[in-house]
Every structure is written in structure tokens, then in C-alpha cells.
Amino acid sequence: MQMNFYMPTKVIMADNCVINHSEEFSKLGTKAMLVTGKSSAKKNGAQDDVIAALTAQNMEYVVFDKVMSNPTIACAYEGAAFAKANNVDLIIAIGGGSPMDAAKAISLLAAQEIKEEDLFSGNYGKEVIPMIHIPTTAGTGSEVTPYSILTNDAKQTKTSIAAPILFPEVALCDPKYMMHLGMATTINTAIDALSHAVEGMLSVKATAVTDVMAIESIKKISACHEALKKRELSLEDRGNLLYASTLAGMVISHTGTTAVHSMGYSLTYFKDIDHGRANGLLLAGFLRVVEKEIPERTSRILEAMGLKTVDELKVWLEELLGEKENITAEDIAKYSPIAIQAKNIMNCPVRVNEAQITEIYKESFGI
Numbered sequence: 001m002q003m004n005f006y007m008p009t010k011v012i013m014a015d016n017c018v019i020n021h022s023e024e025f026s027k028l029g030t031k032a033m034l035v036t037g038k039s040s041a042k043k044n045g046a047q048d049d050v051i052a053a054l055t056a057q058n059m060e061y062v063v064f065d066k067v068m069s070n071p072t073i074a075c076a077y078e079g080a081a082f083a084k085a086n087n088v089d090l091i092i093a094i095g096g097g098s099p100m101d102a103a104k105a106i107s108l109l110a111a112q113e114i115k116e117e118d119l120f121s122g123n124y125g126k127e128v129i130p131m132i133h134i135p136t137t138a139g140t141g142s143e144v145t146p147y148s149i150l151t152n153d154a155k156q157t158k159t160s161i162a163a164p165i166l167f168p169e170v171a172l173c174d175p176k177y178m179m180h181l182g183m184a185t186t187i188n189t190a191i192d193a194l195s196h197a198v199e200g201m202l203s204v205k206a207t208a209v210t211d212v213m214a215i216e217s218i219k220k221i222s223a224c225h226e227a228l229k230k231r232e233l234s235l236e237d238r239g240n241l242l243y244a245s246t247l248a249g250m251v252i253s254h255t256g257t258t259a260v261h262s263m264g265y266s267l268t269y270f271k272d273i274d275h276g277r278a279n280g281l282l283l284a285g286f287l288r289v290v291e292k293e294i295p296e297r298t299s300r301i302l303e304a305m306g307l308k309t310v311d312e313l314k315v316w317l318e319e320l321l322g323e324k325e326n327i328t329a330e331d332i333a334k335y336s337p338i339a340i341q342a343k344n345i346m347n348c349p350v351r352v353n354e355a356q357i358t359e360i361y362k363e364s365f366g367i
């Protein structure tokens, strides 16, 4: 048995953990920069809790609330300039994947001089501003990954910065911030987490330990399917989805994602389809291709979901996704050559070629 496991983020998952663990902030710094989107961190109460915790610890803070969804490289550089101008020594990300991913790039760029052309090179020094992440959606798992995914206009897709120094020091996870999350975002993020766990099971880097976490994550998400369908989630359901998404984040921090994410990036870049939804639209089609070569892996995934066939998975997903977007054969001809070049394609044990990618896109959209 060979097994490597590295997850340096301290995870605290509990009701009111931000207020009850305010000492975590002062252990890491004296002046914090909050990194958020425009409004959700204010509406869901997370920002008020963080400010109360910082005040309790006599800490100073500044707020950078300019992170858009699918953050750009320019946003990361702007945030880094703001961090440097304000001499902050702690970065606190509050939000879904976008603020958390932007915060990682900001903490790197504020600590090291990196030119834009070298941003995705992987050649970085050791310096980084320490981070605490507070997820307010249950999907990305970014609070426990070393990835920062940014919109890359030069490549017309999303590209990730990946480096172990980008693991947050602490993740404070409280499902109460998700109680008023809109249903579309709730469903899309749950499907993103499911996709992370499933793709983690189908990665060449999967291990016995990541499999255990992935199966647990898949089971917890599947148990919420009825609630997601009815669009009525209790705090307990929210807690289960948050637990599942954090586990799935730990999985992909080891396994990476696979072709589903590579293909989904084009749907987001060109059609503005939400990231998790894009994965959900493609997941069954990908599993159908994979099933032919590694049926035992596919069976384990379906079994954990309480399903028997990929067709049942397709229905499971369609019940949550509703009407699909109109994607044409011309669109797909543009996306496939981009997807095949993505790094995550290399994680697939079944090495899909461009023709198979085109087939998956076509099946997914009924073309």
C-alpha cells in the first residue's frame, strides 16, 4: 500500500464557529483584509460575524468587496495592490468559490512579485499572506484546496494557480450562512461538490483515503436529493451539504478534477453557465464513456448514490437542472479543442480524445 496525504488546513465546522473561535484570527495577524463579493457576505451575516470577531481581538481590518463571479486576473492584481497599500498581514475570504479563489491569488501576489505572464507557471517562492476562509456556499471546497481558479482571457477559459502554499491556514465552516442562499445557487453548488467527489474517484491520483472521503461526500449529497428537488432545505441539510463539499474539496486537493471540469470551463467562459451547473450538464455523459473502460469504479459511484445505471444518474441530475441551454454543433466545435488542452484531462484514467469530448458535449445537450 502506498499513500500520501497532505491537508494542512485546520478545519473548524460548527454552529457560530466564527464568533466562538475569534482567537484564530489574532493567532495569524494584526491587520486583516476581508475579501468578498459585492453583497452576499453582508446579507448572510458572515461579514458582521467576522467584524465582531476581529473587534473582540482588537484587530484592525480593511474590506475589499470587488470580487466578481469567475474572478479575473486583473481583480487579483487589484486586490494585491490594495493589500500592499494597506499593509495587511492576514487575508480573510468570505464567500463562495469566487472570493475564496481570488483571495488565494491576492495573498500570493501581495507577498511576491509575479508578472502576469508567469502567474500560471507554478514557479513561486514560499511567501504568502496567511489566510482564513469562510465558505458561504457548499460546493467549491476551495477552503481546503491549494487552487485558485481565474478567468484567463488569453486562453479563453479558466486556468488554475496550484501551489501548496495556497492552502488556507484555517477554514471556519458554519452552515447558517447558507440558510438564505438562493435555490439555483444551492443546487448548482451541490452539483459542483458531487462532481468533485465523482471526478476524484475517477482520477489517476485517487487513493484509498480519497475514495473513502469521496464516497462519504457522494452519500451525503445524495441524501439531500429530495430536499433539493423540493427546494426546501433544513439547517441539517445545509450542514450535510457543507460537510460533503468540504470533504470533496479535500479529495480534489489530492486528485485534481478531470475532463468534466475541463469541458465545463468553456460553457462558463462562452455561455456564462454557472460552474456547478456546467459540470452537472456534462457529468452523466462523461460517466457513460468512462463506464465502458472502468465499470467497477462507475458502479461504486452509482451504488453510493443509491442508483444502478448512468441513465438513472442522468435523470437524477436533470430533475435538479431543469431546462438545458441551447448549445449548437458550432459551439461544440469551438469548445472541444480548448477542453482537450486543459491540464485536468491528464487526470483521467480513461484518456478521452477530442472526438469523445465532442460526443460527450453532444449527448449532454441532445444534439
Ligand SMILES: [Zn+2]
Residues within 6 Å of the ligand: 140, 192, 196, 261, 275
Ligand atoms: Zn468545481
